Amino acid sequence: MTTRRVRRRIPVLLLVPALLGLAVLVVPLAGLLVETPWTRLWPRLASAEVWPALRLSLWCATLATGICLVLGVPLAWLLARADVPGRSLLRALVTVPLVLPPVVGGVALLLVFGRRGLIGQYLDAWFGVSLPFTTAGVVVAEAFVAMPFLVVAVEGALRAADPRFEEAAETLGASGWYTFRRVTLPSVAPAVLAGTVLCWARALGEFGATITFAGNFPGETTTMPLAVYLALESDPEAAIVLSVVLLTVSVAVLAGMRDRWVRRAA
Amino acid sequence: MRSAIRCLVAAVFLLSACAAPSADSGGRITVFAAASLTEGFGELGELFEAANPGVTVEFAFAGSSTLAAQIRSGAPADVFAAASPVHLTTLVDAGLATAPAAFATNRLQIAVPPDNPAGISGLADLSDPDVVLAVCDPLVPCGAATETVFEIAGIAPEPDTRERDVKAVLTKVRLGEVDAGLVYRTDVHAAAGDVTGIEFPESAEAVNVYPIATLTDAPDPVTAAAFVDFVRSQTGRDVLAEAGFGTP
Numbered sequence A: 001m002t003t004r005r006v007r008r009r010i011p012v013l014l015l016v017p018a019l020l021g022l023a024v025l026v027v028p029l030a031g032l033l034v035e036t037p038w039t040r041l042w043p044r045l046a047s048a049e050v051w052p053a054l055r056l057s058l059w060c061a062t063l064a065t066g067i068c069l070v071l072g073v074p075l076a077w078l079l080a081r082a083d084v085p086g087r088s089l090l091r092a093l094v095t096v097p098l099v100l101p102p103v104v105g106g107v108a109l110l111l112v113f114g115r116r117g118l119i120g121q122y123l124d125a126w127f128g129v130s131l132p133f134t135t136a137g138v139v140v141a142e143a144f145v146a147m148p149f150l151v152v153a154v155e156g157a158l159r160a161a162d163p164r165f166e167e168a169a170e171t172l173g174a175s176g177w178y179t180f181r182r183v184t185l186p187s188v189a190p191a192v193l194a195g196t197v198l199c200w201a202r203a204l205g206e207f208g209a210t211i212t213f214a215g216n217f218p219g220e221t222t223t224m225p226l227a228v229y230l231a232l233e234s235d236p237e238a239a240i241v242l243s244v245v246l247l248t249v250s251v252a253v254l255a256g257m258r259d260r261w262v263r264r265a266a
Numbered sequence B: 001m002r003s004a005i006r007c008l009v010a011a012v013f014l015l016s017a018c019a020a021p022s023a024d025s026g027g028r029i030t031v032f033a034a035a036s037l038t039e040g041f042g043e044l045g046e047l048f049e050a051a052n053p054g055v056t057v058e059f060a061f062a063g064s065s066t067l068a069a070q071i072r073s074g075a076p077a078d079v080f081a082a083a084s085p086v087h088l089t090t091l092v093d094a095g096l097a098t099a100p101a102a103f104a105t106n107r108l109q110i111a112v113p114p115d116n117p118a119g120i121s122g123l124a125d126l127s128d129p130d131v132v133l134a135v136c137d138p139l140v141p142c143g144a145a146t147e148t149v150f151e152i153a154g155i156a157p158e159p160d161t162r163e164r165d166v167k168a169v170l171t172k173v174r175l176g177e178v179d180a181g182l183v184y185r186t187d188v189h190a191a192a193g194d195v196t197g198i199e200f201p202e203s204a205e206a207v208n209v210y211p212i213a214t215l216t217d218a219p220d221p222v223t224a225a226a227f228v229d230f231v232r233s234q235t236g237r238d239v240l241a242e243a244g245f246g247t248p
Helices: A012-035 A038-047 A050-080 A087-099 A102-113 A120-127 A135-160 A164-171 A176-187 A189-204 A208-213 A224-234 A236-265 B002-019 B035-051 B064-072 B085-093 B123-127 B141-153 B166-174 B185-190 B201-205 B221-232 B234-242
Strands: B028-034 B056-062 B079-081 B097-106 B108-112 B133-136 B161-163 B180-184 B196-198 B208-215
Touching: A012 A236, A038 A236, A050 A087, A050 A135, A050 A176, A050 A189, A050 A224, A050 A236, A087 A135, A102 A120, A102 A135, A102 A208, A135 A189, A135 A208, A164 A176, A176 A189, A189 A236, A208 A224, A224 A236, A224 B064, B028 B035, B028 B064, B028 B221, B035 B056, B035 B166, B035 B185, B035 B221, B035 B234, B056 B064, B064 B079, B064 B085, B079 B221, B085 B097, B085 B141, B085 B208, B097 B221, B097 B234, B108 B141, B108 B166, B108 B185, B123 B141, B123 B180, B133 B141, B133 B166, B141 B180, B141 B201, B141 B208, B161 B166, B166 B180, B166 B185, B180 B185, B185 B196, B208 B221, B221 B234
Parallel strands: B028 B056, B028 B079, B133 B161, B133 B180
Antiparallel strands: B079 B208, B097 B208, B108 B180, B108 B196
């Protein structure tokens, strides 16, 4: 079939809302850049409490993403492939944190993993482990909020993938684990990578569940989004500087990962 | 398509007609108040509405610094009641509020869960690094008062979390997530039964004076001024005293 390239006129009724939509997404970020005190940026970066917060954020988001990968990919496989009863219910449950306000997630985590929570009381009594107000608590909160992004991405790809390759591998005598590792996983690698990036970005930006469950203490639980929020009240300029740093990191990682992902998928 | 647009226009028109304030609305004011005023002002608001039929009082309770930042950003509030003069003074300096007047005082108490798991009996016990401690962020008045009492007592406890307002500290104590939290005595009063309050002498050195003022850009300055007068009236003082506040 040959297609003629026609310069199609874009209907105004589509163009106007489309441009407005674009403006809604772009103008606030552009405004942030316009308001940034570029001349004082470097001294502010050097002096402010940027680095402990940024280090903590990167560290926690990466750890949370690691947890999400280790637990989330098998979970996605279970939802896509295994013959488990009530699979659609499980699938719905997994996506709940996606639509749940993060602060509600924080409250729920507190009630379960808090010192007197359903599980937390035993963690405290048996192992002396208490998650709230610790860096580990930040990681748990971020993993809770971010894991659905990974699971949904990987599960979608698994369901779209052709199961016959796996069946072929298994008829050739490969074990289930070997098939998963050498056949299933490579076939959905781009989706795993895309899910990982989304998961990481979501974890990096996590605010509501973190401040509710892990509290706020510099160097321990004050991640970048918390630092931005706190600085906004005392020192708006510092909040802008922190925001620009966070924006830069997110965009850089997304761009870097996307390049690689596109190249691999191509 | 044309009829669809006509429907849309009609719908928008109807909606805007609903949203527009009616001319004879008997006054509706928004009061921004420090989190520690939640109970006291909640009751005062009801009394004020009862005394002024047709008037509605909406409250936004949060940390004083949060509210001050929102007012600076143009939040449509009529009245601001802060937990310390600092946050209102900056607004007065910026021309956003006028004539602040002190209307109540408050002081800190140590709040512990009823079973007092860490056996706290005074301020000095908070220095123990094993005590899980919640305090207010130094930005908000209760946090500033906390720093003052630590300084006076000559101790430097390491808090496990710095919360955004005093109610967040109280919640952490209520849930038993922390062994102790520094809150106002009015918060202990409000959470009677769920937490135990422990007095300490240093709190007398860090009494917070609460100022209230109408805001320059108040949408309803007349009702706003009436509410401020009501808070400062004898009734207002009685209600606040009942909630555990002192008089300035």
